Amino acid sequence: MEDSLRDKKVMTIGIVVEMTGLSERQIRYYEKRKLIFPDRTSTGNRKYSFSDIEKLMEIAEKVEEGVRTDEIRENFKRRIKNENYKKDMIKGQINAHFRQGNIK
Amino acid sequence: MEDSLRDKKVMTIGIVVEMTGLSERQIRYYEKRKLIFPDRTSTGNRKYSFSDIEKLMEIAEKVEEGVRTDEIRENFKRRIKNENYKKDMIKGQINAHFRQGNIK
DNA sequence: CGTGTAAGGAATTCTGACACG
DNA sequence: CGTGTAAGGAATTCTGACACG
Numbered sequence: 616m617e618d619s620l621r622d623k624k625v626m627t628i629g630i631v632v633e634m635t636g637l638s639e640r641q642i643r644y645y646e647k648r649k650l651i652f653p654d655r656t657s658t659g660n661r662k663y664s665f666s667d668i669e670k671l672m673e674i675a676e677k678v679e680e681g682v683r684t685d686e687i688r689e690n691f692k693r694r695i696k697n698e699n700y701k702k703d704m705i706k707g708q709i710n711a712h713f714r715q716g717n718i719k
Numbered sequence: 720m721e722d723s724l725r726d727k728k729v730m731t732i733g734i735v736v737e738m739t740g741l742s743e744r745q746i747r748y749y750e751k752r753k754l755i756f757p758d759r760t761s762t763g764n765r766k767y768s769f770s771d772i773e774k775l776m777e778i779a780e781k782v783e784e785g786v787r788t789d790e791i792r793e794n795f796k797r798r799i800k801n802e803n804y805k806k807d808m809i810k811g812q813i814n815a816h817f818r819q820g821n822i823k
Numbered sequence: 824c825g826t827g828t829a830a831g832g833a834a835t836t837c838t839g840a841c842a843c844g
Numbered sequence: 845c846g847t848g849t850a851a852g853g854a855a856t857t858c859t860g861a862c863a864c865g
Contacts, residue, residue: 620769625738626729627835629760629856634729639857640826656733658834660857665724683824731856733835743836744847762855764836787845
């Protein structure tokens with residue numbers, strides 16, 4: 616139910632460093648702080664998606680502004696909640712539509 | 720003028736092996752035969768795109784059918800030519816449209 | 824708190840070659 | 845022709861820790 620390409624975890628950390636300009640240390644630290652969730656290969660190497668890259672750049676901006684990683688995490692949670700809320704609104708409307716027999 | 724995500728060279732050969740089921744040897748060989756063109760990192764490691772993955776799976780199919788790599792390459796060339804031909808057709812029609820003063 | 828760094832080891836990738844055919 | 849494999853080396857990635865603060 617989402618982009619697929621954008622969410623596929625396929626990049627090693629070296630490429631992520633290249634694309635974001637962040638250090639390996641930073642990238643791994645944001646993971647420890649539960650801000651990003653890379654997959655792992657069978658032998659333990661991290662794999663990131665394009666979405667992860669975008670998220671990392673957003674995180675880096677916030678951190679530079681002085682926002683603490685905990686706050687950033689909470690903001691992400693709120694955002695997800697809000698998005699789900701909106702999705703439910705839409706679902707509700709669709710359901711209502713059909714319940715009233717407004718079937719095309 | 721194309722997908723961007725689909726064409727970004729970001730995957731190391733290990734991931735490509737994982738996604739295509741081909742061996743490193745095969746993947747490198749198809750490159751030697753000019754069928755795919757990965758980028759390289761500054762230290763020489765190959766980087767592939769999602770498009771490359773698709774192309775590799777197409778190549779693998781053909782090879783299994785017994786098609787020689789040279790033929791596959793020529794078929795790719797013809798396909799590109801045909802696509803460009805169609806693009807030019809469309810451009811021509813658009814130009815004709817405006818030349819006749821059919822603006823808006 | 825967020826990040827740099829040296830440490831040691833394990834896994835990855837690279838190239839050129841021998842092999843079969 | 846297309847692919848497997850062992851060989852040796854170079855680059856990558858991983859974790860846990862010391863450091864500053």
